[in-house]
Amino acid sequence: MSWFKRSEKNITTPTAEKKDAPNGLWFKTPTGKIIHMKELKNNCYVSPEDGYHVKIGSREYFEILFDGNEFTEIAPELIAGDPLNFSDTKSYVSRLQDSRAKTGLNDAARSAYGKMNGVNIVVACMDFEFIGGSMGSVVGEKIARAIDVALENRWPLVVISRSGGARMMEAGFSLMQMAKTSAKLALLHEAGVPYVSLMTDPTTGGVSASFAMLGDFNIAEPGALIGFAGPRVIRETIGKDLPKGFQTAEFLLEHGFLDFIVDRRQLKTKLTLLFNMLK
Numbered sequence: 001m002s003w004f005k006r007s008e009k010n011i012t013t014p015t016a017e018k019k020d021a022p023n024g025l026w027f028k029t030p031t032g033k034i035i036h037m038k039e040l041k042n043n044c045y046v047s048p049e050d051g052y053h054v055k056i057g058s059r060e061y062f063e064i065l066f067d068g069n070e071f072t073e074i075a076p077e078l079i080a081g082d083p084l085n086f087s088d089t090k091s092y093v094s095r096l097q098d099s100r101a102k103t104g105l106n107d108a109a110r111s112a113y114g115k116m117n118g119v120n121i122v123v124a125c126m127d128f129e130f131i132g133g134s135m136g137s138v139v140g141e142k143i144a145r146a147i148d149v150a151l152e153n154r155w156p157l158v159v160i161s162r163s164g165g166a167r168m169m170e171a172g173f174s175l176m177q178m179a180k181t182s183a184k185l186a187l188l189h190e191a192g193v194p195y196v197s198l199m200t201d202p203t204t205g206g207v208s209a210s211f212a213m214l215g216d217f218n219i220a221e222p223g224a225l226i227g228f229a230g231p232r233v234i235r236e237t238i239g240k241d242l243p244k245g246f247q248t249a250e251f252l253l254e255h256g257f258l259d260f261i262v263d264r265r266q267l268k269t270k271l272t273l274l275f276n277m278l279k
Helices: 037-042 058-065 092-103 137-153 168-190 231-238 249-254 264-278
Strands: 026-028 034-036 071-073 109-116 119-126 157-163 195-203 217-220
Touching: 026 037, 034 037, 058 109, 058 119, 058 157, 058 264, 092 168, 109 137, 109 264, 119 137, 119 264, 137 157, 137 168, 168 195, 195 264, 217 249
Parallel strands: 119 157, 157 195, 195 217
Antiparallel strands: 026 034, 071 109, 109 119
């Protein structure tokens, strides 16, 4: 016989009929704070208790920055080819197909233009979920076309970086995107059109060695890992322990590589203020 009576405990639902909470309803931060996903979304995907910035992609950033989440996407139809017929444990074509099916994205970057608090802007944002946010020919082209739109209309440009670096499956085609985007940004600079580079966690490799560090204003989210090679690789190369917090946004700000760090909840307001000042 049970040691308690269910009716006395106001438990009327049979055990067999009980249901668990749906997956994805709650989010747990690295510090152990738990937050409902609806509250997290309303807080720009930042945990209100510990300030942890959840890693997000272009869908969320566009929703945060563009008024009413209304924007016009630039060249959404672009997809990567396989110029080298690359294959390792699986073919590059298969990796692309799997990533498209898993993420619903065509590649690791999206570009769009719209209004932010009434200010016309162009935004290019990287998606880490698509092959580690690696920079291939499509990513370079998406950013280049965003620069073209900004240049033609003299609208400020914001590029949001989150990347593991160049896409090895495209070899030299990938590496050329560093020069391509840098040259385009030089034209934007000559025309006097503002460019803000926002670095998020992580921003590494060829992206950090090209357009991510070429902003008129280089800014970052709190705690973002920013650098060319990762800390482990550097440590093994030089054979020495690295300074505490090495390659974090806070470390780079202290050493002059960043202009300021911005809380994501204040991103839209601060960018609007910055661009209005630059008019």
